[in-house]
Amino acid sequence: MKGSWVSVDGAVLAANIAALRAALQPRTEIMFVIKADAYGHGLLPTAQLAVAAGVRWFGVAHLREALQVRAVLPSVNLLVMGVVEPADAAVVARENLACMVVDVAHGRALAAAARAAGVTVRAHLKVDTGMGRLGVQWPAAVASFAALQGMPELVWEGICSHFATVEPEQPSSAATQAERFLTIAAAAEERLGRPLRKHISSSRAIVYHPEWDLEMVRPGIALYGYGAAEAGLRFQTAPALQWQCQVMQVKSVPAGTAVGYYGTHVTPAPTRLAILSAGYADGYHRALSNRGHVLIRGRRCRVVGRVSMNWISVDVGPEGPAEPGDTAVLIGQQGSVSVWAGELARLCRTIPYEMLVGIDRQAERHYINDAATSPRSC
Ligand SMILES: Cc1ncc(COP(=O)(O)O)c(C=O)c1O
Numbered sequence: 463m464k465g466s467w468v469s470v471d472g473a474v475l476a477a478n479i480a481a482l483r484a485a486l487q488p489r490t491e492i493m494f495v496i497k498a499d500a501y502g503h504g505l506l507p508t509a510q511l512a513v514a515a516g517v518r519w520f521g522v523a524h525l526r527e528a529l530q531v532r533a534v535l536p537s538v539n540l541l542v543m544g545v546v547e548p549a550d551a552a553v554v555a556r557e558n559l560a561c562m563v564v565d566v567a568h569g570r571a572l573a574a575a576a577r578a579a580g581v582t583v584r585a586h587l588k589v590d591t592g593m594g595r596l597g598v599q600w601p602a603a604v605a606s607f608a609a610l611q612g613m614p615e616l617v618w619e620g621i622c623s624h625f626a627t628v629e630p631e632q633p634s635s636a637a638t639q640a641e642r643f644l645t646i647a648a649a650a651e652e653r654l655g656r657p658l659r660k661h662i663s664s665s666r667a668i669v670y671h672p673e674w675d676l677e678m679v680r681p682g683i684a685l686y687g688y689g690a691a692e693a694g695l696r697f698q699t700a701p702a703l704q705w706q707c708q709v710m711q712v713k714s715v716p717a718g719t720a721v722g723y724y725g726t727h728v729t730p731a732p733t734r735l736a737i738l739s740a741g742y743a744d745g746y747h748r749a750l751s752n753r754g755h756v757l758i759r760g761r762r763c764r765v766v767g768r769v770s771m772n773w774i775s776v777d778v779g780p781e782g783p784a785e786p787g788d789t790a791v792l793i794g795q796q797g798s799v800s801v802w803a804g805e806l807a808r809l810c811r812t813i814p815y816e817m818l819v820g821i822d823r824q825a826e827r828h829y830i831n832d833a834a835t836s837p838r839s840c
Contacts, residue, residue, distance in 0.1 A: 722767025
């Protein structure tokens, strides 16, 4: 029995990238965010598919992710968006990676390590304009840049920030953050005497605020197919990932049958139950107990009882067609019915990101409709 498996549609991913590319001005680069195993899509195959679709910049969280990508893609631009340890300055330089500088102490330590190793490091100043996360606090940003700017070991390539909220129909802090960022970036460019690559927008800002595209945008979720589906938006994308498992057993049960741990579901009438080969160990959230739906033979079937570690029970109905060996779709589409990560996320009171990155990393991942290479799995 296979547990669960994922298939990523390269043609969908390529179409998503093309849709965004067509919406942007030529001067705006796409930095595709592929951290967290490319949001569960598989780091290296996703990066390779994106390169074939024309992407030249990638954002990752950790140095180890950047090194993995660099090993197979020697000429793309890779920005490590987390905090690179000064001790890794030589590796960063050797592998031609770019890194975020998050404050003066970090910049000085990186520069000192680079000096000791006889190398230079590509740097993007990260400014905290209101997110309250990584980066130099905005009131101190210009002074911080001034303190670091003269260090020859830091080769200033960019300046960036990150929005805390973008709410197109409600007041949000985004406009204030953008204003702070643009003011600081202008001052930094003036000090430097040349332009920097400015980037602040991730998916939601890209969809709703073309005015903040600047020299580079950092989309993640929209390119995987979430948050940009509605007609009338600036561009449309569709989910590239499907997640499936297998029907292991089907049985007819009478009314009054208790299902799963603690018997939280009792069948109100005779029906057929299908037992599936995935559970919360595979990333199928336990909060979907008695709430989620899966697709079997083009029909939506409700999860009944508690999701257990490796198995789920679903009600296929008294006459419902299902046989052991059938494929059950946990995320995806079958015929005219679908269940996407957004639906599961709402039921779990979380976000599609968490559903996608929660899929077992060891689940087999297959890549289909991949124009760059022949179909393969990893
Ligand atoms: C710094 C940074 N930029 C860009 C992104 C991409 O965000 P999204 O997936 O919402 O487009 C993230 C994601 O968490 C991020 O942390």
